[in-house]
Amino acid sequence: MGTGKSSVSRLLADKLGWPRIDSDEEIEQAENRKISEIFESDGEDGFRQIETQVLNKLLTSAEPAVIATGGGAVLREHNRRMMLENGFVAALHASPEQIIARVEADTARPLLQGDLHQRVHMLLEKRRGVYDFAHLSVDTTKLTVDEVVDRILKAWNQFS
Ligand SMILES: Nc1ncnc2c1ncn2[C@@H]1O[C@H](COP(=O)(O)OP(=O)(O)O)[C@@H](O)[C@H]1O
Ligand SMILES: O=C(O)C1=C[C@@H](OP(=O)(O)O)[C@@H](O)[C@H](O)C1
Numbered sequence: 834m835g836t837g838k839s840s841v842s843r844l845l846a847d848k849l850g851w852p853r854i855d856s857d858e859e860i861e862q863a864e865n866r867k868i869s870e871i872f873e874s875d876g877e878d879g880f881r882q883i884e885t886q887v888l889n890k891l892l893t894s895a896e897p898a899v900i901a902t903g904g905g906a907v908l909r910e911h912n913r914r915m916m917l918e919n920g921f922v923a924a925l926h927a928s929p930e931q932i933i934a935r936v937e938a939d940t941a942r943p944l945l946q947g948d949l950h951q952r953v954h955m956l957l958e959k960r961r962g963v964y965d966f967a968h969l970s971v972d973t974t975k976l977t978v979d980e981v982v983d984r985i986l987k988a989w990n991q992f993s
């Protein structure tokens with residue numbers, strides 16, 4: 834969360850001339866509920882169930898697209914495999930301090946409610962290594978969105 838997936842995906846899609854899809858927005862549309870409402874009524878497990886269904890549908894569509902997922906979509910091994918089998922996967926990282934600075938004004942992320950500093954450190958620890966499966970990893974801490982997009986495009990051109 835806060836590493837720039839949603840922001841980077843917009844510019845990346847523009848540059849590629851591809852549609853841009855954000856799985857969180859797709860989930861909200863399909864459910865006609867905000868992410869926070871889904872967490873509130875169905876819990877994290879309920880959200881992950883919906884997220885997996887939506888992601889699988891997006892990943893098996895024939896059209897090329899830039900897909901931004903939520904940061905926890907990769908917690909399920911099945912999703913990691915689907916992503917690798919159907920696309921080029923870029924994982925965006927950032928330092929805990931930078932993540933906190935980027936998300937502190939935003940209340941839309943249920944897993945970051947409460948003590949933000951403690952939540953961010955706890956989640957980074959819990960998820961350590963889970964993003965290593967990606968084709969490319971980018972530390973966005975000191976990069977602009979433009980620079981992140983350039984890194985992804987370079988790696989994508991070599992990959993494809
Ligand atoms: N490279 C960056 N440098 C500075 N701010 C950024 C960068 N990438 C994203 N942001 C800002 O951080 C916040 C979270 O970005 P977002 O794209 O929603 O991240 P994610 O989808 O990974 O949670 C937004 O306010 C966005 O403008
Ligand atoms: O990391 C997570 O578990 C989550 C990340 C969020 O998306 P962003 O990574 O785009 O903030 C969103 O899917 C939900 O709040 C859960």
Ligand SMILES: [Mg+2]
Pocket residue numbers: 838839840857901902903
């Ligand atoms: Mg996002």
